Amino acid sequence: MTSTTLATIKSFRSMIVDAAYGFAIGAKLFCGVSVFVD
Incomplete structure (x- = not known):
């Protein structure tokens, strides 16, 4: 494997x-907001 391939994968x-x-x-923010609005 060449270094270029490795860099691309990284x-x-x-x-x-x-x-x-x-x-x-x-998702956490969305859940927090929906709970807060509820």
């Missing part, structure tokens, strides 16, 4: 992790 993985974290935080 950046892709971090992108997925960022998206997952963003989704989790967004």
